[in-house]
Amino acid sequence: MPTTSDVEAALTRLAREESGRVLALLARRFRDLDLADEAVQDALTTAARTWPVDGIPTNPPAWLFTVARNRAIDRLRRDASARRRTLAAAPDLINADESTTSDSSGGLDMIDERDGQTIAEDQLRLMLLCCHPALDRDAQVALTLRLVGGLTTTEIAAGLLVQEPTLAQRIVRAKRKIRDAGIPLTIPVDLAERVDVVLGVLYLIFNEGYLPRSTDTVVRIDLVDEAIRLTQALADLLDDEPEVLGLLALEHFHRARSGTRTDHAGDLILLEDQDRTRWDGPEIDEANGVLLRAIRQMRPGPYQLQAVIARHHAIARTAADTDWPAIVAAYGQLSAMTDSPVVRLNHAVAIAMADGPHAGLAALELVDGLENYHLVHAVRGELLARAGRPDDATEAFTAAIARTTNEAERRHLTRRRAATRPA
Amino acid sequence: MEYMILLYSDESFEMPAPDTAEFGEFMGEWMAYNQKLIDGGHWVAGASLQPTATATTVTKAFGAVPSITDGPYVETKEQLGGYYLISAEDLDEAIALAKEVPIPVGSFEVRPIAFRPDAA
Numbered sequence: 001m002p003t004t005s006d007v008e009a010a011l012t013r014l015a016r017e018e019s020g021r022v023l024a025l026l027a028r029r030f031r032d033l034d035l036a037d038e039a040v041q042d043a044l045t046t047a048a049r050t051w052p053v054d055g056i057p058t059n060p061p062a063w064l065f066t067v068a069r070n071r072a073i074d075r076l077r078r079d080a081s082a083r084r085r086t087l088a089a090a091p092d093l094i095n096a097d098e099s100t101t102s103d104s105s106g107g108l109d110m111i112d113e114r115d116g117q118t119i120a121e122d123q124l125r126l127m128l129l130c131c132h133p134a135l136d137r138d139a140q141v142a143l144t145l146r147l148v149g150g151l152t153t154t155e156i157a158a159g160l161l162v163q164e165p166t167l168a169q170r171i172v173r174a175k176r177k178i179r180d181a182g183i184p185l186t187i188p189v190d191l192a193e194r195v196d197v198v199l200g201v202l203y204l205i206f207n208e209g210y211l212p213r214s215t216d217t218v219v220r221i222d223l224v225d226e227a228i229r230l231t232q233a234l235a236d237l238l239d240d241e242p243e244v245l246g247l248l249a250l251e252h253f254h255r256a257r258s259g260t261r262t263d264h265a266g267d268l269i270l271l272e273d274q275d276r277t278r279w280d281g282p283e284i285d286e287a288n289g290v291l292l293r294a295i296r297q298m299r300p301g302p303y304q305l306q307a308v309i310a311r312h313h314a315i316a317r318t319a320a321d322t323d324w325p326a327i328v329a330a331y332g333q334l335s336a337m338t339d340s341p342v343v344r345l346n347h348a349v350a351i352a353m354a355d356g357p358h359a360g361l362a363a364l365e366l367v368d369g370l371e372n373y374h375l376v377h378a379v380r381g382e383l384l385a386r387a388g389r390p391d392d393a394t395e396a397f398t399a400a401i402a403r404t405t406n407e408a409e410r411r412h413l414t415r416r417r418a419a420t421r422p423a
Numbered sequence: 424m425e426y427m428i429l430l431y432s433d434e435s436f437e438m439p440a441p442d443t444a445e446f447g448e449f450m451g452e453w454m455a456y457n458q459k460l461i462d463g464g465h466w467v468a469g470a471s472l473q474p475t476a477t478a479t480t481v482t483k484a485f486g487a488v489p490s491i492t493d494g495p496y497v498e499t500k501e502q503l504g505g506y507y508l509i510s511a512e513d514l515d516e517a518i519a520l521a522k523e524v525p526i527p528v529g530s531f532e533v534r535p536i537a538f539r540p541d542a543a
Contacts, residue, residue: 182424184513
């Protein structure tokens, strides 16, 4: 009999790595996202109950597919109002009786052969559906983690620091809109545009996980790892599309430094003060490889440029070795592509590093629309301090402190302000 | 499925005067759009409305006599100026059709029809 931790590990792996594929497949087969989702959840619950007794099946994904499909069929049979859908699923109803055993080792592989490329396409369709522009950003994030990532509502709520009922409600509403507004499970004609939305959602998930914050919740879920896993999956589905690889490289570069971003008390450590010997060398190599695969294709884009910038930081032996002029150039291109005030802010910081605080302050003047963003004031404070204007710097830090909602950042800014005050 | 496309735009925007070349072009775009909906099997119904200056709002409340007020239900920067009722495969197709409505500046709300008694 397997140990509890064996079963738990196998179940988690199954949920995270396979449930999205199975759900995508069933959602297309039955043309019903809700039905597919419920069937997969049911099957996972059954696994949690039976595996500790019956043992872990030899092919868990095939097991999941078979059990979930049978659950879906059972529900359709019971549900008299679903008669039209039952007709559409008739071939499955007939086939279902051949494989009602709980462990059919060949299940998913058979499907793989029969449907050729379609499992990959199903997964892509599901990802595009979860990130449909007709859904709001919060719903896109929640649905992607839940349906594609296979996370539970409890885990997602903990990861995003929202109340579980709020998150559950968000998912229910999104699924209802998908059904009632007729949002299709298709590969759209404007694929590039829609992939951009998916990338935005994945990067948001990554950043949610990357934000340093106190984790006093019982359930620990690493959204950084989840985002990387999903981005990798998207890169596989889209045959190494350069912007997808750009985001993937960017995420790897960031994660490689994640262990050195805060001290024991959870306080922020600035990039220039981080212990670079503790950066994850193999992960930086991995990121370099991914970025190279993207850049070789000669189709630049915002994520690739951000990865290029992250790379310059990651490969500098010391903070003083950082190639700031190259970073300034990359930000210049990024600024031209995105026209985002946050990018202009970062551009100003890079200019200050390359050409001194006065040049940086001049560039900062061009940043508008971010008056309530604490980092603008924090940057101004740093540059004013370096330019030898402690009174103005103190004022800027005070403005930054008033605008941050993050406790670690507030402590950091308060320390900076204290250090700036003239003795 | 059927969708209603509610067309909101700034009604103070000057329309080209009849008998001008601009007017012909303006009407031509609408005719072409309507024809596209008909040819594609999307057309169910459509209409343009008189300006909100002609609107009257009837408000009912429990236990009160319905009140009548001059003007639209809500004053907004862009006003409801017309609608299309279309038939489309799914929301993506409805959105694609809404994008092509020949109004240069405006917002078009796309809503699925829940029930229509006279639907075939």
